[in-house]
Amino acid sequence: MEENKKRPIRPEQEQSQQPGIESEMKPQPKFEGNEIEQKLTGKVTYISGGDSGIGRAIAVLFAKHGSDIAISYFSEHNDAKKTKEEVEKQGVKCLLIDGDLKEESFCKHSIQLTVKTFGRLDVLINNAAVQYPQKDLKNISADQLTETFQTNIFAMFYLTIEALNYLNEGSTIINTTSVTAYRGSAHLIDYASTKGAIVAFTRSLSAALADKKIRVNAVAPGPIWTPLIPASFDKKEVSEFGSNVPLKRAGEPEEVAPSYLFLASNDSTYMTGQILHPNGGEIVNG
Template sequence: MDRSFTRDAEAVADHERAIQAPIDRKEAASGGDEQSDQAVQAGARPYPEPPFPKQHQRKPGDESRLDPAPLYDAPFWKGSGKLEGFAALITGADSGIGRAVAVLFAREGAHVAVCHLDEDQDAEETRKAVEAEGRRAIVLQGDVADPAFSKAAVKATLDAFGRLDVVVPNAAFQEHVEAFEDLTYDHFDRTLKTNLYGYFNLTQAAVPHMKPGGAIVMTGSVTGLMGNKDLLDYSLTKGGIHAFARSLGTHLAPRGIRVNVVAPGPVWTPLNPADKSAEDVSTFGSQTVMKRPAQPEEIAPAFVFLASPQMSSFITGEILPIIGGYGGG
């Protein structure tokens, strides 16, 4: 082979090393990137960042026991009638993202039906928070995997408020496994029943009662976009939710009903301490670009945006990721 190629290659390597050397010297002197472990604070107020107290909860998890308490009330958010006179039905509204969405919906003028599984205290706190915004709230307990409950919840919402404008399928089951062989049929079935059947049941029960201008805003996940090695079944359902929303959005467009998804990354809610080990909870969200998990109030504005015909009338079948830049965590 022509030696000139070798000489050229060696010259390029020397050039690359010359570029690298001053950077190596600077990093050695400074000890590396001093900002690499600091959480990003770019919001309306400072948000908690890892490490968190080590904690683990029994399912489905209680927001009242989380330390630090999730921030959901968004005191900086000023309502402007984006959902004035609307009625919304939200599953999993007792805590986490669901509670934060309920509060902002109420602040924008909507009455809210709060659905939950068995977290009575948390659900009561959500009801009080909605009523503190000057709107009405009803609390409904049941399993979203049961189609009869979805029908009953829709009827109760119509009976209470006389209409149904916004539906937020949000309730979810999540439990990790370290080995594929550990994912039992019962575990897999429970995840699909809650996360897929639950969304299907609610939307099918609600759609006949929705009018043009109505909206369905589903809760997806970064796991449905990127996958997660320990959340095989959960990721499958979230990807299914994304595809369901794209298809249902197309199907319902002629009826004037929009369907979209908010796909969060790590969010500080009871869902995760009720899944992860106490050790993992302490570093939850640290692998995102933001170096921290989102707080529920940082996610809820996206639901307002997609629910309001004032703000997103030309958007349907879309997935809106809110993932803190995502870093694989």
């Protein structure tokens, strides 16, 4: 039997001139693409750290897909107002809630205010984080260690525990971890440790909520160009940020947000306990 033998897959045809006439082609080329569908119509999404960076990109993309948005943030009021403007351009509502996620009372309040405002909660995105580079483990003070863990992982517990009072079957929880959870980071040991904890939190919570049909997944971004970068590193490091990954550049927040949309929508109904890796090509086997 002859291998790789060509077989007709459309009627024989030819045209006598370039560049050709599309209307004469059989079958007609497909040009309309898939129907543009709003994947989150009527839903409400809460995003911690949604004022800028990845959080802003998620908020705007989710708004384009029909979700109302609640954003909690610390003190970056101008960034938050800009995000609200961009979200509301999409014809949905946006609630801004400023406060300190390290405080359990604020986490509870922000979830309760979201539900009071919109009447429901469908998607919880635990995204807020801080990082404080140190060249030596000995330089990580007790205060820094406490702040990093309280912000990056304790707040996820506080928000999720409160959100579970309102999430129902079909709801989703998406946590932001990091490539550092998989490959480590010599100068971000406490930060990477919290991100590793988030991976374990995601996998454990997904198992705990599977019977309730609430899916829990995470996204592990690599180097992404967000305000956290110039706020963390010196000028030279910032100028080179992201150049060491296979794609040789830092990613943009808009390149990460679709991972969250996928996990929040019905496109991923058979996925829970999983981590997506928009990281510029690093192989992390996670």
